[in-house]
């Protein structure tokens with residue numbers, strides 16, 4: 001789309017050995033909010049998610065389920081599409097690594113790296129963790145309670161000895177350090193960037209990039225006994241989806257990606273291996289990788305064995321979709337670890353969505369319905385206080401833009417909330433219900449200022465709570481084609497006299513079941 005700036009962002013592709021849980025929902029939600037924000041801000045967004053379907057971990061899960069890996073992945077990949085639908089994710093593409101386009105892309109990338117002399121045949125003898133799909137050195141390991149060797153992630157490891165192709169990662173130490181140096185924002189948050197830099201400075205070993213002891217993956221071109229290392233396969237999805245090995249069309253437009261969003265556990269793969277693979281193939285590394293934190297459940301680490309895995313579908317059922325979307329990005333400074341608790345969830349949805357914003361809108365809109373002929377109120381001369389509230393609403397966008405570009409979602413919401421709180425203070429001080437008798441003209445003016453502030457808030461909240469914001473905008477009489485950030489100007493302000501529909505609550509309260517009730 002000529003004229004609009006491209007913006008390409010990606011989620012990790014999810015292993016299909018597992019049912020989708022809150023961690024998956026969280027990573028994709030952050031991307032979805034950013035994608036929606038950028039679209040409303042006039043960007044040509046390409047938002048990618050998908051599933052990681054090869055490797056030993058998936059092969060083992062298929063075996064355990066008693067079906068062949070292809071049927072298994074067909075079935076489980078669908079769960080992730082269903083999650084995307086249930087969470088109202090707006091991804092533009094959904095990639096599966098078992099697709100033909102991906103095999104072609106991986107084999108082309110391999111050939112490119114090999115032709116340039118960065119892959120050689122050797123043999124691997126060392127530790128491998130299937131759960132992490134990662135090689136670990138002896139120094140990384142610790143001893144478990146039964147004397148078994150454990151990876152730093154707590155995953156079991158097994159000894160592997162087999163012929164293997166290697167990627168000459170050791171040769172990329174200097175170019176990687178230069179890449180981090182030249183691009184101060186390419187790994188975030190800053191603390192993670194420092195970790196990555198010290199890891200690279202501590203010295204890189206060549207990386208085993210093929211296996212011969214199992215079969216579920218993409219064959220190495222020219223030597224099909226070897227299956228590509230699942231991380232090389234998986235990372236390549238980001239260029240497959242923009243058409244690689246064809247580097248003209250979508251690739252030329254969207255690559256390098258503006259953002260790879262990942263959890264902190266998979267940062268090394270994205271911020272060290274991936275840029276090295278790309279540079280070795282003569283391709284550009286990504287512009288930015290952001291590593292977010294992990295959720296715990298009521299203070300406990302989430303794990304299948306503890307049986308406390310949080311199913312996002314259950315959360316939606318219990319609290320409502322937009323409430324969950326809001327909570328996940330509001331509760332925890334993005335980048336930090338966070339804890340999910342019922343109490344925190346209810347506090348946010350009742351205190352902020354239902355009380356601060358929902359009540360404000362409901363109060364203002366029902367006064368208008370009763371006292372202003374169910375139409376946008378008349379606007380008179382603005383007092384300093386009127387102007388201050390409108391200016392504060394207009395000042396959100398430039399701040400939000402900057403914060404979104406740094407993935408500080410919680411601060412974006414805090415910036416909006418400063419205006420929500422200011423609007424609540426304003427309505428209390430102006431007391432339009434009292435003005436109804438004493439100065440109806442002034443009452444209309446006050447209500448006008450409030451609905452105009454609400455219009456800004458609702459437009460800016462669309463990325464986070466798309467359904468609720470749309471309902472609010474309907475109630476403000478803002479037509480579907482007047483809801484982008486380009487409409488956040490005085491020229492697009494609500495027109496006095498325009499009819500408004502009957503108001504109805506947008507943000508329900510969570511009511512605890514009576515003690516002892518089911």
Ligand code: MSP
Nearest residue numbers: 012013014015023024052234235262263264294295
């Ligand atoms: N398949 C790889 C990624 C390949 S990308 C080229 C993978 N998949 S995963 O399904 O195991 O994890 C995907 C994402 O979920 C990661 O970003 C991980 O950080 C995130 N989470 C898993 N559990 C989580 C929490 N408890 N909390 C937050 N995010 C967590 O890794």
